[in-house]
Amino acid sequence: MKAAERIKEQKREAILRQAQEQFATHGFEKVSVSEIAAGAHVSPATIYNHFGTKDNLAREVIRQLLLSLLQRYRGIVESELPFPEKLVAIVFDKAEIAGQYRGELLRTAYEGNQEMRELVDNLWRTEFNRLTEDLFEQGKRQGHVNRDTSHEALLLYLDIVRKGIFASSAELSATAAHSSLIRELNFLILYGLLGKEPGR
Amino acid sequence: MKAAERIKEQKREAILRQAQEQFATHGFEKVSVSEIAAGAHVSPATIYNHFGTKDNLAREVIRQLLLSLLQRYRGIVESELPFPEKLVAIVFDKAEIAGQYRGELLRTAYEGNQEMRELVDNLWRTEFNRLTEDLFEQGKRQGHVNRDTSHEALLLYLDIVRKGIFASSAELSATAAHSSLIRELNFLILYGLLGKEPGR
Amino acid sequence: MKAAERIKEQKREAILRQAQEQFATHGFEKVSVSEIAAGAHVSPATIYNHFGTKDNLAREVIRQLLLSLLQRYRGIVESELPFPEKLVAIVFDKAEIAGQYRGELLRTAYEGNQEMRELVDNLWRTEFNRLTEDLFEQGKRQGHVNRDTSHEALLLYLDIVRKGIFASSAELSATAAHSSLIRELNFLILYGLLGKEPGR
Amino acid sequence: MKAAERIKEQKREAILRQAQEQFATHGFEKVSVSEIAAGAHVSPATIYNHFGTKDNLAREVIRQLLLSLLQRYRGIVESELPFPEKLVAIVFDKAEIAGQYRGELLRTAYEGNQEMRELVDNLWRTEFNRLTEDLFEQGKRQGHVNRDTSHEALLLYLDIVRKGIFASSAELSATAAHSSLIRELNFLILYGLLGKEPGR
DNA sequence: AATGAATGAGGGTTCATTCAT
DNA sequence: GATGAATGAACCCTCATTCAT
Structure with missing residues (x-):
């Protein structure tokens, strides 16, 4: 047996x-x-x-993906890395790239199924967000992040950058070798288009 | 006749x-x-x-979309707006949201057809990029953008943020009313997660 | 065209x-x-x-069948035949045998579709029943049918015998040659198991 | 063991x-x-x-059904009821209604299998018919049934009425409360459409 | 140039049946 | 002897595409 x-x-x-x-x-x-x-x-x-059902299969795939994503995410947030490196790690976490298609899949699965909606809502809107808030709390405590910026906005920005990176992953992996480009990109994410690195 | x-x-x-x-x-x-x-x-x-062919139809739809997009883009870049506002305008251009699905469409069209690939490459990698370089040249000349940052990186970041915003457009339009959130988001895009506004 | x-x-x-x-x-x-x-x-x-749809096809088949049935039925009722022969004609109408399977088909079609239900109800419960009432009114007027018997009961009996004959049509057609058997059967339907022919 | x-x-x-x-x-x-x-x-x-085999299972179900039917039938025929009541009991025997679907089942089982055909033929055409002949012999001896009517015809009529009642069982159970309707129906079966109750 | 009818190819899904355990 | 897992064959249905008119 x-x-x-x-x-x-x-x-x-x-x-x-x-x-x-x-x-x-x-x-x-x-x-x-x-x-x-x-x-x-x-x-x-x-x-x-x-x-x-084919739909059910898709849902199960997503469920696994979300769970493994959450685990990696928690690993990074609770690690001993310095705060800026945590940010970079999260933004570039290769596993996320596997989720590139989440948009399409999630729509199919999410719209079609109550149970799935609850899973995603619970996981994403609860676990993920709580972890991210922890992260930014660290950042603020250590003086890296502006105390005036709301958590909501930080979350949104982080999400946008991550999604943008998924969507660009093809181009990114094409130029992956140009590590100097990646370094510059990190800099832009952390300090913005107009920002200047503190020490410079 | x-x-x-x-x-x-x-x-x-x-x-x-x-x-x-x-x-x-x-x-x-x-x-x-x-x-x-x-x-x-x-x-x-x-x-x-x-x-x-259905695929051909899709390609024609994309072609038109790209061309109209290019036109709007040129309009913004060549306008009289102050540089930071140009950036914001580009990033949030509503028309792009109509292109939210380009991801899916482009995949279908791009993968399946040599001709399409050439069109997109020509248009995007030539016209769009040239315009964007013009833009950042302005930014650097006016002292807004760090001269050390490569055009390549600036382009990439801009693209990532735009794509991320498409992918998040559902959530964004849900919170569109919270203009303060949008203002914060603008700030983060321009000055980054760790950056501080010059004057602050 | x-x-x-x-x-x-x-x-x-x-x-x-x-x-x-x-x-x-x-x-x-x-x-x-x-x-x-x-x-x-x-x-x-x-x-x-x-x-x-396969179901729709079945419904259309039924619709045609019902309509042609109704027409034949009307033809018999409104004919110049003597009353007892009308009864026999109706009971044995060969076309009805084509409807042998109506039971099964009707269930499928009837249960699954509002529109069908309405058609059947209208046709059967209205047209057919009205014709049958006309018929028995004739029979009563001409002294063939007991005035005390309710139309409801007459209808039901007629229906039962007809359906029974469909269900037995295999055996019947096997013995169709035995016209004497058929004559006896007619007699039983008209005068029952225990009845005696008036004149006998 | x-x-x-x-x-x-x-x-x-x-x-x-x-x-x-x-x-x-x-x-x-x-x-x-x-x-x-x-x-x-x-x-x-x-x-x-x-x-x-699924078909075999169906055949076994039918076999059991036929056997139990036969037993009930024998019970009625050999009972002490007066003849007309025996007729009514047989015609309306509820157990038969369980056999409503025999049509469909029988077709499947009967068409597909030699053995089954033999069983049904043996049981039905031998046992059932013998019992029915006994029954009508009683009826004739007691003066209820016309001696001139052939057994064959009586059998056929009985069968037809029974099958018709199965086929109408839905409508019948719907109007089951109207016992007066049922009484009228009994009358029609026993004395026919045109017949008149002897004593009336 | 435009159409409505027709279809081949394929998609998701079910189910009677088999087989290793 | 009983089982759960696996499957081949078939089913209903959709749709991009073609063709006679």
Whole structure:
């Protein structure tokens, strides 16, 4: 019995891995269940036994993604890094790039399903935001961040930059070698278009 | 004969208008050619006479979008606004929000077609970038922008922030009323997370 | 244009004929749209262009059946036949046998669709019943039918016998040759199990 | 070992009970083997171990049904009721209503299987008919039934009325309260549309 | 040049059935 | 003997695309 369960679990994960990969590469609509099945060396019917619906499969992929994202995020926020480096780490966290397609996927999953909405709301609007507030509290306490700036605005800016980086990830990875460009980009994110580095 | 040509042109534009609208609202995959045809009071076959392919239609929609975008952009860059306001105008240009779905559309169009790729590359990487360089040259000349920062990095940052704002446009429009939040966001974009406004 | 419309109408009718035939022979669930399509020398997609849904197709089949049934029925009731022969004609009307499967089909169509329900209710409970009442009024006036028997009961009995004959049509047609058996059956329907023919 | 066999028998019967119930409620095609399995707290594979095929299961259900029907029928025929009441009891025997769906089931089972055909033929055309002949012999001996009417015709009429009542069972149960209607219906079955009750 | 009808290819999904455990 | 997992085949349906008119 143990062996059978292990095999089942392996298939389930193969399916999830394939789905995650293909959705990320080609988008939810462009990937057929048969393709995922083929990629996971499994019959389409097996996918339905496991997840019931293509939509459900997508939701499960998102759930896993969000959870792993949260874990990485918490790891960074609670690490011993200096505050500015935490910011940079968060903004560039490669794992997030896997979430590039979250926009599209989330819309599909989020709009179609009450349960999913609750999961995302709970996770994102509670856990993520709480962690981010902790982070900026640190930043303010250590004098890096302007005390007058509201948490709301900080959160929004961080989110925008992250999303923009996902959306640009193709170009970014193309120029990844130009580490000097990345350094400059970091600088712009931290000090803005018009800002000047304190010490300069 | 003039009349016949005018009618033909009107149909073509009705199709493009419908396509642009529906793609933006429901996404490329979710809109069928028949739906566009119905919306434009035209037979599906007519769409094929004009554009040959659904993908081609999408490409034409994008082409128009890019061209109009470029025009608006040029308008802002060559306007008489003070430099920081130009930046803000560009970043928030509402028209861009109409292009929110470009991500999805572009993928479809860009990946599938050599010609399209060339168009986008020419337009974006040439025209847009040249305009943006002009802009930052202004900024540097007027002392707003650090001379040491490369144009490449400035372009990238600007692009990231714009894309991030598209991706967040739902949340943004929800909180549009909170103009104080928007003001703070502007500040963060211009002066960064750690920066301090010169005069403060 | 006329030719095209004629061809379309021919295809539509070929589909309906095939559907009616196959549904009657094998039942709604056992017949696939592809089979009907093959039988009508048409692509499955064409069936969907014409009827939208397998259920809808079934509904259309029923609608036609009911309407033709009503017409035959009216023909009999309003004919010049003597009253007892009208009864026999109605009970045995061969066309009704085509409706053998109405039970199953009707359930599917009736339960699933408001519009259908209204059609059936209107046709059956209004037209059919009115005609039947006319019929029995004749019978009572001519002294054939007991004035004390309610129309409701007469209707019900007639319906039961008709449905029973559909259900037994296989056996009946097997013994159709035995016209003496049929004559006896007529007698039983008219005078019952215990009844005695007036003149005997 | 006795215990093991008893358990096996219990499962078999649970499966049959579930199958009978679900087939009667939703029809053969609409019920999946998995649903029956779930209802009987058993794995689908167990059903296949016991019955080999969904069709086989249906046949077994029918076999049981026919046998129990036969028993009830024999009970009525051999009872001490007066003849006319026996007729009424048979015609309205509620158990038959459970067989309402026999039409559909029988078609599936009967058409698909030689063995089944033989069973039904044996049971129905032998046992049932013999009992019915006994019944009408009683009726004739007691002077209720016309001696000139052939057994064949009496059998056929009885069958027709019974089948018609199944087919109308929905409407009948709807008006079940109107016992006066039922009384009238009985009268019509016994004395026909044109007949007159002897004593009246 | 425009159309309406027709279709091939493919998509999501279900289910009777099998098989290793 | 019983099971849960897996699957092949089929089903209903959609849609980009073509073609006769």
